[in-house]
Amino acid sequence: MTPERLEPFRQALVDLRRRLRDGALEPGARVTAKEVADQLKLSHTPVREALSRLAGEGLLEDRRGDGFFVPELSAADVAVLYRLSEQFLLMCQGAARSPTPPSRSTPATEEQDPVRAVERLFLAWATESGSRVIVDAYRTTMLQLAPVRRREVQLIDDLAQEAQSLQRLADPSQRPRRPTAIQDFHRRRVALAEPLAQLLAPQNPENE
Numbered sequence: 784m785t786p787e788r789l790e791p792f793r794q795a796l797v798d799l800r801r802r803l804r805d806g807a808l809e810p811g812a813r814v815t816a817k818e819v820a821d822q823l824k825l826s827h828t829p830v831r832e833a834l835s836r837l838a839g840e841g842l843l844e845d846r847r848g849d850g851f852f853v854p855e856l857s858a859a860d861v862a863v864l865y866r867l868s869e870q871f872l873l874m875c876q877g878a879a880r881s882p883t884p885p886s887r888s889t890p891a892t893e894e895q896d897p898v899r900a901v902e903r904l905f906l907a908w909a910t911e912s913g914s915r916v917i918v919d920a921y922r923t924t925m926l927q928l929a930p931v932r933r934r935e936v937q938l939i940d941d942l943a944q945e946a947q948s949l950q951r952l953a954d955p956s957q958r959p960r961r962p963t964a965i966q967d968f969h970r971r972r973v974a975l976a977e978p979l980a981q982l983l984a985p986q987n988p989e990n991e
Contacts, residue, residue, distance in 0.1 A: 791825045795833035803926050806933040810855045811985040840923050856983055862976040864928045869969035871921040875912035876961050897946035898932050904949055934982040938975050
């Protein structure tokens with residue numbers, strides 16, 4: 784890839800990842816190279832390359848001849864993604880380099896969105912492992928979980944308190960307590976996989 788192509792490709796990739804993370808692209812949504820290229824004022828080629836990259840990572844589905852789509856998630860998919868997130872974070876705790884400085888993630892008390900606060904905190908914990916493989920895999924799982932996590936507020940009423948409790952474990956001296964907290968966090972959500980998947984399901988006008 785030439786330098787001239789690299790920058791537009793990265794621009795499209797970063798923008799699409801942001802949309803997936805923020806929930807701007809919902810499960811079942813169709814994403815076309817033309818639409819994204821027009822919005823970003825880019826040519827179609829680097830946008831198609833970015834869409835293909837995301838499809839290769841499992842973040843989009845490439846339906847030949849019909850465009851790219853954000854995958855729809857079943858209850859089983861939701862449960863598996865939370866379990867993957869849990870396992871990646873537990874591996875990071877076991878592989879964490881020592882000593883490590885305290886996490887610089889935004890404290891939950893300063894973050895208006897508790898979901899985003901926990902995402903930042905968990906990513907900081909993953910990064911402490913020093914393993915690029917684990918961090919990249921965890922980032923992908925985070926993006927796949929992003930639309931699910933945006934629905935948690937509809938089912939869990941103590942997200943802010945939970946985020947504050949997790950933030951207290953940011954200091955490296957609290958690392959021994961993290962595995963139990965990570966397990967509790969994820970298993971609570973696995974138990975809600977079915978209603979979370981129902982909240983994600985595209986609305987069918989015929990059923991309204």
